[in-house]
Amino acid sequence: MSATSHLRIEGLTKIYGSTAAVEDVNLEVAQGEMLVLLGPSGCGKTTTLRLVAGFVAATRGRILVEGKDYVSLPPYQREMGMVFQSYALFPHLTVAQNVTFGLRMRKLSKAEISSRLEETLEMVKLTTMADRYPRQLSGGQQQRVALARALAIRPKVLLLDEPLSNLDANLRQSVAREIRQLQRAAGLTALMVTHDQDEAMTMADRLVLMNEGRVQQVGTQEELYEQPLNPFVARFIGHSNLIAGDIVDADSFRLPGGGVMKLARRYAQRGPHTLALRPERVRLHVGGDAAPPRATAQVEDATYVGGYVDYLLSFEEGSSLALHEPTGATGGTRRAMGETVAITWDSLNERLFDPKGTTIPAMESA
Amino acid sequence: MAVTQSSVAIAPGAAIPGSPGTVAALTAVTRLLVVVGIALMLIPLLMTAYMSLFADGVVTFPPSGYTLSWYGRLAEFPKFGQSLSTSLRVAVMATLCSLLIGVPASIALVRYSFPGRSALNVLLLSPLTVPGVVIGLGLYVLMVDIEIRTEFPLIGSDWVLILAHLLITTPWVVRLCVANLVQLDRSIEEAAANLGASPGRVLWSVTLPMMRQGIVAAALFAFIVSFENIEMTLFLISPGMITFPISVLQYLEYRFDPLVASVVVVQTAVIAGLLLAIDRYVKLSKVV
Numbered sequence: 001m002s003a004t005s006h007l008r009i010e011g012l013t014k015i016y017g018s019t020a021a022v023e024d025v026n027l028e029v030a031q032g033e034m035l036v037l038l039g040p041s042g043c044g045k046t047t048t049l050r051l052v053a054g055f056v057a058a059t060r061g062r063i064l065v066e067g068k069d070y071v072s073l074p075p076y077q078r079e080m081g082m083v084f085q086s087y088a089l090f091p092h093l094t095v096a097q098n099v100t101f102g103l104r105m106r107k108l109s110k111a112e113i114s115s116r117l118e119e120t121l122e123m124v125k126l127t128t129m130a131d132r133y134p135r136q137l138s139g140g141q142q143q144r145v146a147l148a149r150a151l152a153i154r155p156k157v158l159l160l161d162e163p164l165s166n167l168d169a170n171l172r173q174s175v176a177r178e179i180r181q182l183q184r185a186a187g188l189t190a191l192m193v194t195h196d197q198d199e200a201m202t203m204a205d206r207l208v209l210m211n212e213g214r215v216q217q218v219g220t221q222e223e224l225y226e227q228p229l230n231p232f233v234a235r236f237i238g239h240s241n242l243i244a245g246d247i248v249d250a251d252s253f254r255l256p257g258g259g260v261m262k263l264a265r266r267y268a269q270r271g272p273h274t275l276a277l278r279p280e281r282v283r284l285h286v287g288g289d290a291a292p293p294r295a296t297a298q299v300e301d302a303t304y305v306g307g308y309v310d311y312l313l314s315f316e317e318g319s320s321l322a323l324h325e326p327t328g329a330t331g332g333t334r335r336a337m338g339e340t341v342a343i344t345w346d347s348l349n350e351r352l353f354d355p356k357g358t359t360i361p362a363m364e365s366a
Numbered sequence: 367m368a369v370t371q372s373s374v375a376i377a378p379g380a381a382i383p384g385s386p387g388t389v390a391a392l393t394a395v396t397r398l399l400v401v402v403g404i405a406l407m408l409i410p411l412l413m414t415a416y417m418s419l420f421a422d423g424v425v426t427f428p429p430s431g432y433t434l435s436w437y438g439r440l441a442e443f444p445k446f447g448q449s450l451s452t453s454l455r456v457a458v459m460a461t462l463c464s465l466l467i468g469v470p471a472s473i474a475l476v477r478y479s480f481p482g483r484s485a486l487n488v489l490l491l492s493p494l495t496v497p498g499v500v501i502g503l504g505l506y507v508l509m510v511d512i513e514i515r516t517e518f519p520l521i522g523s524d525w526v527l528i529l530a531h532l533l534i535t536t537p538w539v540v541r542l543c544v545a546n547l548v549q550l551d552r553s554i555e556e557a558a559a560n561l562g563a564s565p566g567r568v569l570w571s572v573t574l575p576m577m578r579q580g581i582v583a584a585a586l587f588a589f590i591v592s593f594e595n596i597e598m599t600l601f602l603i604s605p606g607m608i609t610f611p612i613s614v615l616q617y618l619e620y621r622f623d624p625l626v627a628s629v630v631v632v633q634t635a636v637i638a639g640l641l642l643a644i645d646r647y648v649k650l651s652k653v654v
Contacts, residue, residue, distance in 0.1 A: 055556050075559040088557040092575045101571075102561030153561060 006031040006189045007052075007157050012061035014047055021047045023213040025061070029157075032187045034180065036204035038194055040236070044213040045193045046161065052191060053159055054078045065156050076105075081150030082159040085166065087142045089134040095145050096121075096130040102153035116152055123182060124148045140171050147179065151186065158183060160192035164199055176202055197237065209233055226348075230357040234276040241282075241321045243275040247352070250363070257317030261295040264347035265362035273360070274353045279322040280308070281349035284335070285342035293342035297321060302334040309334055313341065411634065418627035425622055436628040443629050449613035455524060456609065457592040460531035464588045467532070468539025469581060473573065475540070476547040477555075490540045493533040502598035505530050509602070522604025530602055534595060535588035542587060546580025582648040590637065 005028035012025040022044040029035045037045040050056040052063055054075035063071045070078050081102075090098050099120055103113045121127045124144040134142055143163065150158060163179060164172045180203055183190050194200050200207055201221050209216045209224060209232075216236075217229045228234035231242050245255045250266040253275055261275070285293040297313035300320065304310075308324040309332065315321070323343065335341055352360050421431035440446060468490075474480070475487055493501065509520045520526050550573075558572040559565070574581075596611045603612060610633065617626050 053556075053560060055559075075556070076562050076564050078560075079562075080560065082557065082560045084553045084557055086551055086553055088551060088553040090554060090558070090572060090576075092578070101558065101563075105562035105567065149557075149561065 005029060006033075006066060007191065008062075008064040009048075009052070010062040010064065012048065012051055012063065013059045014044075014051055014056060015059045020213045022051065025210075025215055027208060027215070027218065029189050029191060031189055032184070033205045034183055034190045034192060034203060035206055035208060036192045036194060036200045037208045037210060038197065038200040038236075039210035039216075041195060043210040045195075045208075045210050047213075048210070049159055049161055049191060049193045052157070053080055053082050079153070079156045080159055081153055081155030081157075083143075083146045083150050083161065083163050085162040087134075087146040087166070089142055089145055089149075091134055094131050094133055095126060095137070098134070098145055099148045099152050101149065106153070120148045120152045123151065123185075124178075139167055140175060143167065143175060144178075147182065151182065151188075154186075155188070158188045158190040160190060162194055163192065164194070165196070172199070173202075179203070209236060211236075227359075228276065228351065229359055231274055231276060231353050232357070234351065234353075238278060239322070240276045240278050243277070243319055243321065245273065245275060245319075246271060247273050253352075255315050255317075255319045257315055257319060259295065259316050259319075262292065263352075264291070264294065264345060264350045267352060267360060268363055269352075269354065269360050272355055274355075276351040276353065277321065277345060278349060279310075280324040280326075282321065282323045282343055282345045284311075284323070284325055285344040289344060291344045291346060294344045296340055296342050299335045299337050299339045299341060302337065304332055304334060311335070313343065414627050414634075415631050418624050418631050420624045420627075423623050425624060425627075436624045437632070439625060440629060440632060443613070443625055444617060445608060445613050446629070449608050449610045452524070452527075452607055453593055453610035456527045456531060457589050459524070459528045460535050460592040461585050461588040463528065464532050464535035464539045465581065465585060468536050468584060468588075469543055469574075469577070471536075472540050472543035472547055473569070476544055477573075491537045494537045498534065498595065498597035501533060502530070502601035505598070506601035521602060522607045527599065527602055527609070530598055531592040531595065534598065535592050538587040538591055539584040542584040543577060543580045546577055546583070550576050579648050582644060586641070586644060589640075593637070 007027075007029040009025055009027040012022060013020060014022040025044075025048055027035065037048060039045045047056060051058050051061075054070070054073060058071050061071065062069050065079075090101065093101065096117055100113050100117050103116060108116075117130075118127070121130060124147055126141065126144055126148065129137060129141060129145075134145065137145065143166070147163075160179070164176055167175055176199065192200075192203060194203075204221065206218065206220055207224055208218050211232050217224055217233045219227075224233060224237045228237060228240070231240075234240035235242060243253075243255070245253045245261070247263075247267055247270050248254045248260070250268075251263040253261040253263050253273070255261065263275075283289075285291075295315070297315050299311060300314045301312040302309055304327070306327070308326050309330070311323040311325060313321045313323055321343070347362070354360050417425055418436055419432045419434065420426075420429040421433040421435075422429055471486070471490055475483060475490075505526075506521070509526060512518070513520050554576065555568050555572055558568045563571060594611055595609075596615060599609050599612060603609065608616070614626060614629060
């Protein structure tokens with residue numbers, strides 16, 4: 001990756017007073033790649049984007065584009081096109097004047113400006129709106145103007161700050177696809193920020209999950225979902241049951257209440273650990289299942305939600321587990337509340353984290 | 367510090383719980399209050415306009431007849447031309463100068479943080495808290511002292527009046543521009559920088575055009591505050607040079623005839639015309 005990386009962020013840190021908003025962020029984005037920064041609010045993703053744009057001065061670190069360090073340059077010399085969450089269109093300028101603003105700042109020739117304007121407006125299908133003012137446009141159209149304005153300067157890197165959050169839910173998908181298409185067509189390296197997991201999953205080539213100013217995991221959608229590196233990733237991407245207990249034997253996991261689960265794999269470690277299981281990867285054990293029952297629990301609640309039945313199961317003394325049973329096979333019949341059920345899961349779907357939050361390897365399949 | 371615009375929309379019958387009777391009563395009370403408010407503002411104006419039509423040389427009620435002739439005799443009003451032109455000159459200059467001070471100051475106050483920021487804010491608004499008579503007297507004593515020491519005539523000069531009026535117009539400019547600026551989306555300026563505009567270009571091409579409404583409102587207030595000022599100005603005029611409101615005041619000291627009413631009507635009409643003209647370019651209902 002490093003040979004082809006177009007944007008490289010090294011040890012980027014921003015400290016406000018005594019708290020680090022962004023701490024030691026290292027990222028590499030390949031030419032033409034869309035990297036999406038994801039995380040809860042206050043995780044440092046927006047600050048990271050603003051550091052790259054130059055609106056926030058870095059405490060430490062480097063921001064390299066094509067090998068050149070941009071970290072100490074002011075925003076107007078960074079050649080990065082940004083699409084703002086609020087779109088930030090110039091209210092006193094027309095669509096055409098908005099789109100050509102960056103070109104006029106670059107003192108391009110009139111001919112060049114008008115040909116780029118035409119080309120860009122065509123790309124975002126706004127040719128007929130050139131003389132309108134932003135307030136005369138719908139939210140989706142304003143968004144496209146913001147995108148066109150950023151694309152017109154042919155930026156080295158495209159920065160997108162929550163680009164879909166101000167749109168109606170039914171518009172989001174089509175706009176997301178459109179942004180992706182334009183970014184791919186232009187071969188632009190892009191960095192996007194979002195708090196919405198679905199949005200991140202649909203838009204990204206690769207994802208960066210952040211929390212408390214630090215990068216938790218970088219990887220593809222599959223990597224983050226299937227192989228979360230720590231409990232935070234497991235819980236944030238999709239949903240995971242995080243069950244505290246002790247590994248008491250190579251394949252035995254004892255819950256605080258005393259019950260023991262049979263693990264799907266064997267582990268060398270002992271002592272307190274956290275078991276992560278996804279609700280849709282755990283199933284009710286029925287006769288004929290190849291995997292043995294791994295634990296028993298009581299049905300606390302069972303809700304039919306269409307595609308699956310959402311079970312809340314409880315173990316003795318507090319531990320509980322969410323389980324999604326697809327309705328396709330059962331026709332949606334639910335187990336009675338209070339019924340004791342056996343559950344099982346396959347070895348691929350089991351992950352254990354040590355108290356420091358790092359995932360521990362299995363010895364071999366049980 | 368910031369005056370933020372707020373609008374409260376009351377949808378009758380929607381937000382207020384209660385029987386239709388209660389709602390109707392509340393609506394009636396609201397309407398009554400609006401009517402009383404408008405009447406309080408309009409009655410003095412209408413009375414003045416009414417009096418300017420009286421035929422008698424001394425205002426008596428009921429009048430013996432009505433005439434428009436007072437309007438033909440405006441030029442007879444003592445110092446009408448001199449006082450009106452002085453007032454306009456001073457108001458225009460005070461407005462321009464207070465914009466030159468107040469607009470940059472409000473940008474600095476809202477967009478930058480620097481040592482002494484809150485002190486500057488208080489300093490710029492403080493003249494509003496001091497009665498005009500006190501400022502006027504203070505300035506008068508100061509000017510007289512300087513005149514004695516330098517033997518340079520200050521009282522009655524345009525520049526002294528303009529400087530004094532700056533004290534009362536600048537706080538208005540700062541208040542209105544600050545209120546306008548805090549509403550503007552900061553990221554619009556960031557977008558301009560992102561597109562390659564240097565800080566100077568951002569200010570000139572984006573910030574100032576976006577502040578247009580605030581600046582117009584500020585200019586308007588500054589002009590009116592300066593034009594109408596009496597209490598502070600009283601101390602700073604000379605017999606040869608007075609402002610328009612003071613000429614009206616002086617006239618009323620020894621005479622009360624419909625001429626002064628017609629003069630005031632003309633003045634009100636001029637200011638109203640000015641407001642209407644500005645409203646064509648900037649919707650005043652949005653800025654004030």
